[in-house]
Amino acid sequence: MLHIKPILSSLMRSKSAPILLLLQIILSVAxxxxxxxxxxxxxxxxxxxxxxxxEQILSFNVYNFDPxxxxxxxxIIDQQILRGLPNVIHASSTNMMPLSGSGWMDRYVDNxxxxxxxxxxxxxxxxxNEHLLNVMGAKxxxxxxxxxxxxxxxxxxxxMVAMVSQPLAKxxxxxxxxxxxxxxxxxxxxxxxxxxxxxxxxxVNHENFEYSVIQNIDFGGGLKNKTYMVRALPxxxxxxxxxxxxxxxxxxxxxxxxxxxSLLDMKKESYSNHRLMATLLSMMVILLLLITALGLxxxxxxxxxRRTKQIGTRRALGAKKRDIVHYFMVENYxxxxxxxxIGGLLSLQLGQQLMSLYSLPMLPITxxxxxxxxxxxxxxxxxxxxxxxxxxxxxxxxxxxV
Amino acid sequence: MFLYYCDLAxxxxxxxxxxxxxxxxxxxxxxxxxxxxxxxYKTMSYNPAEKRSDQINSIQLWSQxxxxxxxxxxxxxxxxxxxxxxxxxxxxxxxxxxxxLAMQSDNQDIEPVLESVRVTDRDFFTIFEVPFLYGDRWGxxxxxxxxxxxxxxxxxxxxxxxxxxxxxxxxxxNRKPYQVVGVIKDWNPQxxxxxxxxxxxxxxxxxxxxxxxxxxxxxxxxxxxxxxxFEPMLTHQDRLNSEKTWIQFWTFLETPEQKSQLQxxxxxxxxxxxxxxxYTDTAKSPQESAQISDVALWLENNxxxxxxxxxxVGLSVLFLSVCLVNILGLLLTKFLKRAPEVGVRRAIGASRxxxxxxxxxxxxxxxxxxxxxxxxxxxxxxxILHAEFSMKQSVTGLDASMWFITPLIAISTAIIAGIxxxxxxxxxKPSVYLKAQ
Numbered sequence: 001m002l003h004i005k006p007i008l009s010s011l012m013r014s015k016s017a018p019i020l021l022l023l024q025i026i027l028s029v030a031x032x033x034x035x036x037x038x039x040x041x042x043x044x045x046x047x048x049x050x051x052x053x054x055e056q057i058l059s060f061n062v063y064n065f066d067p068x069x070x071x072x073x074x075x076i077i078d079q080q081i082l083r084g085l086p087n088v089i090h091a092s093s094t095n096m097m098p099l100s101g102s103g104w105m106d107r108y109v110d111n112x113x114x115x116x117x118x119x120x121x122x123x124x125x126x127x128x129n130e131h132l133l134n135v136m137g138a139k140x141x142x143x144x145x146x147x148x149x150x151x152x153x154x155x156x157x158x159x160m161v162a163m164v165s166q167p168l169a170k171x172x173x174x175x176x177x178x179x180x181x182x183x184x185x186x187x188x189x190x191x192x193x194x195x196x197x198x199x200x201x202x203x204v205n206h207e208n209f210e211y212s213v214i215q216n217i218d219f220g221g222g223l224k225n226k227t228y229m230v231r232a233l234p235x236x237x238x239x240x241x242x243x244x245x246x247x248x249x250x251x252x253x254x255x256x257x258x259x260x261x262s263l264l265d266m267k268k269e270s271y272s273n274h275r276l277m278a279t280l281l282s283m284m285v286i287l288l289l290l291i292t293a294l295g296l297x298x299x300x301x302x303x304x305x306r307r308t309k310q311i312g313t314r315r316a317l318g319a320k321k322r323d324i325v326h327y328f329m330v331e332n333y334x335x336x337x338x339x340x341x342i343g344g345l346l347s348l349q350l351g352q353q354l355m356s357l358y359s360l361p362m363l364p365i366t367x368x369x370x371x372x373x374x375x376x377x378x379x380x381x382x383x384x385x386x387x388x389x390x391x392x393x394x395x396x397x398x399x400x401x402v
Numbered sequence: 403m404f405l406y407y408c409d410l411a412x413x414x415x416x417x418x419x420x421x422x423x424x425x426x427x428x429x430x431x432x433x434x435x436x437x438x439x440x441x442x443y444k445t446m447s448y449n450p451a452e453k454r455s456d457q458i459n460s461i462q463l464w465s466q467x468x469x470x471x472x473x474x475x476x477x478x479x480x481x482x483x484x485x486x487x488x489x490x491x492x493x494x495x496x497x498x499x500x501x502x503l504a505m506q507s508d509n510q511d512i513e514p515v516l517e518s519v520r521v522t523d524r525d526f527f528t529i530f531e532v533p534f535l536y537g538d539r540w541g542x543x544x545x546x547x548x549x550x551x552x553x554x555x556x557x558x559x560x561x562x563x564x565x566x567x568x569x570x571x572x573x574x575x576n577r578k579p580y581q582v583v584g585v586i587k588d589w590n591p592q593x594x595x596x597x598x599x600x601x602x603x604x605x606x607x608x609x610x611x612x613x614x615x616x617x618x619x620x621x622x623x624x625x626x627x628x629x630x631x632f633e634p635m636l637t638h639q640d641r642l643n644s645e646k647t648w649i650q651f652w653t654f655l656e657t658p659e660q661k662s663q664l665q666x667x668x669x670x671x672x673x674x675x676x677x678x679x680x681y682t683d684t685a686k687s688p689q690e691s692a693q694i695s696d697v698a699l700w701l702e703n704n705x706x707x708x709x710x711x712x713x714x715v716g717l718s719v720l721f722l723s724v725c726l727v728n729i730l731g732l733l734l735t736k737f738l739k740r741a742p743e744v745g746v747r748r749a750i751g752a753s754r755x756x757x758x759x760x761x762x763x764x765x766x767x768x769x770x771x772x773x774x775x776x777x778x779x780x781x782x783x784x785x786i787l788h789a790e791f792s793m794k795q796s797v798t799g800l801d802a803s804m805w806f807i808t809p810l811i812a813i814s815t816a817i818i819a820g821i822x823x824x825x826x827x828x829x830x831k832p833s834v835y836l837k838a839q
Contacts, residue, residue, distance in 0.1 A: 016826070020731040027724045031717060038713070063516045065504030065576040109632075156636050186632045224576075225502070225622055254577075256504050256516040269792065276791045277710050284435060284721055291428050295728040298424055302735040358709045 029343025051198025053137030066254035075220025103202030108183035124201030143194030316395035340372035411764035429772030432725030434779025464691035470630035537569035537584035555608030668692035761824035769816025
C-alpha cells in the first residue's frame with residue numbers, strides 16, 4: 001500500500017535536495033524544541049501569583065530633605081494624612097516593595113548562641129505596622145496580625161514579633177507550626193506570631209523569591225527617604241497621585257515626593273526581560289516554521305514539475321489521483337521522520353549544552369517530540385497543495401511528448 | 403562584464419518572482435533576527451574604557467569569614483577603603499558610591515529635585531576621563547580635608563543656571579550650601595561601567611561630591627550593601643565600622659609592573675589585617691585574598707551581558723543557518739530548472755567560470771536585497787523592543803557598525819548557500835540538453 005521501496009530508491013537517485021531538507025528539519029527540531037521549552041519556562045514564571053491585590057496597590061517615595069524634620073514624628077503624621085484622604089482604603093509605611101527589584105534580605109537564627117544556631121534561608125524582610133498586611137491584601141492563614149500597641153519605630157527596640165510566609169515556614173519548620181517560636185538576630189529576639197499564605201520578595205529571579213517576613217516596625221526611623229504603600233480601587237489611583245502630593249506639600253513643603261508606581265507596573269517591569277525572551281523566541285519559532293513550510297512548498301513544486309512525465313505515465317498506467325498524493329506525502333514524511341529523530345537527539349544535546357552553560361533546567365523529552373509532531377503537521381500543510389495539483393495532471397498532457 | 407552579469411541576474415530574478423521573493427524573505431528574516439540579537443549583545447558587551455581597559459582597575463577583597471560568601475564581592479568595606487585611600491603606593495585612586503540628595507539653588511522658582519549623587523574622590527574624573535565644560539575637579543586637599551564643593555553635569559547646569567558658567571556659584575544639597583567648582587560636559591558611558599551594580603544601563607549621576615564628606619554627612623547609600631554576619635546597623639557609625647561591603651574602589655595602573663606591585667602590597671595588607679582579627683577565611687592565602695579587575699573582567703564579573711542574550715545570539719545563529727539551508731535548497735531548485743539554458747550557453751562557448759560567476763552575482767544580489775530588508779526588520783524589531791519592553795535607547799539604537807556588517811553577513815550567507823548550486827549547474831554537459839531541445 002505505502003510503496004516505500006520505490007520512493008526510497010527515487011530519493012537515493014537525486015540525493016542533494018532530500019539531504020538539504022533533512023538538514024533543515026534536523027536544525028528546526030533542535031531550535032524549536034529548546035526555544036519552546038524556554039518559552040514555557042518563562043511563561044510559567046510570569047504567571048506566578050504574587051498573592052497581593054496587585055491592581056489596587058500604589059507606592060511612592062517621600063524624601064524629607066529638611067534637617068529640621070523629626071523623621072519619626074513626620075512618618076506618623078504622613079500616614080494620618082494618607083488615611084484621611086478620600087478613596088484611600090488602607091495605607092502603611094514600608095521599607096521595600098514586592099516585585100520592585102530592590103529591597104532588604106535577611107535571615108534569622110534559631111538560637112542565641114551563634115555556635116550552635118541554625119540559620120533560616122534568606123528572606124525578604126518587610127518592615128511595617130498593623131496596616132501593612134491589609135494594604136497588601138495578603139492572606140493570614142495562621143496566627144494573628146500585629147496589634148497597634150506592638151508597633152516599634154526602631155530596629156533596636158525590644159518586643160519584636162514577625163509574620164512569616166508559608167513557603168518559608170515550610171522550608172524551615174516543615175509541617176510544624178512556627179507560631180509561638182522564638183528566633184534570634186544577634187541578641188534581639190523575635191517571636192513568630194503568624195503565617196501569611198503568600199508574599200513574594202523583590203527579585204523575581206531570586207531562588208528565595210517566595211520567602212518573606214514582616215516585622216513590626218513602622219519604618220520611619222532616622223531615614224529621610226521613606227516609602228509608603230496605599231491601597232485604593234483602581235479607578236481612584238490616577239487621581240490619588242495629585243492629591244497625595246498636594247496634601248504632603250501643604251503639611252511641609254521641604255520634601256520631594258516622587259516615584260509613584262502601581263504594583264502592577266512594578267510587576268510588569270520586573271518580568272519584562274522574561275516577557276522579552278518569550279516574545280523573541282516565539283517569533284523565532286513561528287518564523288522558523290513559516291520558512292520551513294515555504295521552503296518545502298517551493299521544493300515540492302519543483303519536484304513535481306520535474307516529474308510531470310513520470311506522474312502522467314503512472315496515471316496512464318492506472319494510478320489513482322489518491323496514489324499520486326500518497327506518493328508525495330510518504331516521500332516527505334520519510335524525510336521528516338528521519339530528520340525529526342536526528343533533530344530530536346540534537347535538541348537533547350543542545351539542551352545539555354544550555355543546561356551546563358547557563359544552568360537552565362533539563363530539556364524534557366516531550367519538547368522534541370512535540371517539535372517533531374509540529375513539523376509533521378507543517379510538512380503535511382506544505383506538501384498537500386502541490387501534491388493535489390500534481391494529481392490533477394492528466395495522463396494525456398504528460399505523455400504527449402513521449 | 404560585472405554590470406552585464408548584474409543585468410542578467412536581475413532578469414533571472416524577475417523571471418521567477420515567487421521563488422526569488424521566497425529567498426529574499428528567508429534570508430531577510432534570518433538576517434533580521436541575527437542582527438537584532440547581535441546588536442543588543444554588542445551594545446551590552448561594549449567596553450567603554452576601550453584602550454584604557456587594562457589600566458583602569460577595581461579592587462575586590464576577600465574580607466569575609468569562613469563558610470560565608472563563595473565569590474568576591476564587587477564592593478569593599480569602609481575600613482578597607484580608608485586604608486587603601488591612605489596607601490601612598492597608589493598614586494591614582496578613587497573610592498565611589500551612590501547616594502541621593504535634594505537639590506535646590508538660589509533660584510526659588512525651581513522646585514527642589516531629588517537627584518542621584520556620586521560620592522567620590524577627585525581622581526575619579528582622571529580615571530574615567532570625565533570631560534569638563536567649565537572649571538575643574540576639586541583640589542587635592544579636599545580629598546583629605548572635607549569641603550562642601552561639587553561638580554555638576556551640563557543638564558543640571560542648564561536647568562539651574564541657564565547653561566551659564568556656574569563655577570563659584572552655590573547649590574544646596576539637603577539645604578546645605580555647596581560651591582560649584584566644575585561643570586562636566588554631557589557624560590553618560592553605556593554600560594555604566596564605573597558602577598554597573600544598580601543597573602548597568604542607568605544614566606550617569608549629574609552631581610559629584612567629595613568622598614571625604616562621608617563621615618560627617620552620613621549620606622544614605624543608594625546601592626547594594628551586603629553583609630556576611632549579623633551586625634546591627636542602627637547608626638551611620640555602625641555602617642562605617644561594619645564588615646559590610648558597599649563601596650567601589652578604582653585605581654589607574656599605567657604598567658603591568660604597577661599591577662603586580664599592587665598585588666603584592668595587597669597581600670601584605672591582608673596579612674596585616676589578619677593580625678587584627680579580620681579576614682578570617684584563611685582558606686585563601688593572603689596573596690589570593692585580593693583581586694584586581696580591569697574593566698573587561700569587571701564587566702564580565704558583574705554580568706553586564708545577561709545570559710539570556712548569549713542564548714539568543716546562539717539560537718539566532720542557528721536560525722540563520724536554517725535559512726541558509728533553506729536558500730540552498732531553493733537555489734538548487736531554481737538553477738537546475740535552468741540547466742537547459744546553461745547547456746545552450748555552454749555550447750555557444752561560455753566557459754564554466756563565466757557561468758559560475760554569473761550565478762554568484764545573481765546570488766549576491768539576492769543576498770544584498772535580503773540584507774537591506776533584514777536591516778529594516780532589525781530596525782523595526784529594535785524599535786519594538788525600545789517601546790514595548792522599556793529597554794534603553796542606548797541598547798536598542800542600531801549600532802553604526804551594523805550598517806556595514808549586515809550586508810556583509812547577508813551577501814556572504816547567500817554566497818555560501820549559492821556555491822554548491824552554481825557549481826552543480828556549471829558542470830552541466832551541453833550535449834545532454836542540446837539533445838533534448
